[in-house]
Amino acid sequence: MNEPERPAPSPTAQAENAASENAGTTDRRLLRGSRTRRAVARHAVDVASLDGLNGLSIGRLATDLGLSKSGVATLFGSKEKLQLAAVGAAREAFVDAVVRPAADAPHGADRLRALLDRWLVYASAPLFTGGCFWAANRPDFDSRPGPVHDALFSHHREWLTLLADELRHAVGAGEVPALDAELTAFQIDAVLTATNTALRVGDPDAAHRARLVVEGLLSPRG
């Protein structure tokens, strides 16, 4: 589209434009900073999925991405803030890859199967260099209280709650037999975490076994 012709600006309008241009420059800088921040955080997720959040360093990420160490340091401030940014970026990527696409399926057993399908693609493809980000990092932080621990385990509870809610839907709709939703969500998650390890070590039956277990949990017993 062509821009409509505009009248010559008044002195007041000129001052306003200048202010708006300054604001524009600041916005662009913020945007650039924010884009770089996202790119660094996303790369940090890959590194941490392989070497753990403790393996992250501002210097290493800067080198990997061809950025200045001081620039990356300015964006994040501290190793802990970098770790928290990685946890946030991992959650965002996980929601995009697993939770959001599965939301096309109706609540209950169908949604659970869609979540399982998406999760298996997420871990098998894999989305992050070292496989499941939480499976890689929860064990390192389970005995280390602090904000990174809290973020990792808050996402874990969120995921368990999502599974339990869908299990309750499935029970309510009579799609699966009566079951303890929290206990079954815990079992599904435990099996997915073990499946992540099995996928990493190249076990060819890993995905099939995960499906068998989840179908066993969802099927009427007997």
Added chain:
Amino acid sequence: MNEPERPAPSPTAQAENAASENAGTTDRRLLRGSRTRRAVARHAVDVASLDGLNGLSIGRLATDLGLSKSGVATLFGSKEKLQLAAVGAAREAFVDAVVRPAADAPHGADRLRALLDRWLVYASAPLFTGGCFWAANRPDFDSRPGPVHDALFSHHREWLTLLADELRHAVGAGEVPALDAELTAFQIDAVLTATNTALRVGDPDAAHRARLVVEGLLSPRG
């Protein structure tokens, strides 16, 4: 007991005695070396249960135990050999704490319940500072081929085989319904690994939930 009186030694016997005393000194040195090696390896297990096998360093262990760094370096030679010694020491301590005591119970469902009881004590007490050694270290080494990976995953297979064998005994004796022993062993192990994390973060229901899941797997369905 008093030693019997001995005749004065002949020159040949004197030479033999000297040789035997030298051998004794060497034996004592070897023994001291072997004891120190075990003490360092056992401490390495505690450190690695908390900070991972990658967090191990000869210098740190020497400082922790008040030994010289060069002495510890001589005993182990390399970081990888130290990691392998830790994996070996962890296996030995696990067998002593979980597998051997459970062997008092008859094969089958009783042995499985005894293994579960012992495992829960092992992880809850816990035997190692940071809880289950394998749960802490498998995720770090699942994408890192090499001797440490091989040792960790060989012990894992050994444990899964033990569980599957007892499940087959239980099925054979009619104590549990027909089931896929390998699949069920995988599920039990997945739940124990998740239980280890739950114990680390202070979840008060962790042990109870593990029992519920294992009893569910062993009980006739319906």
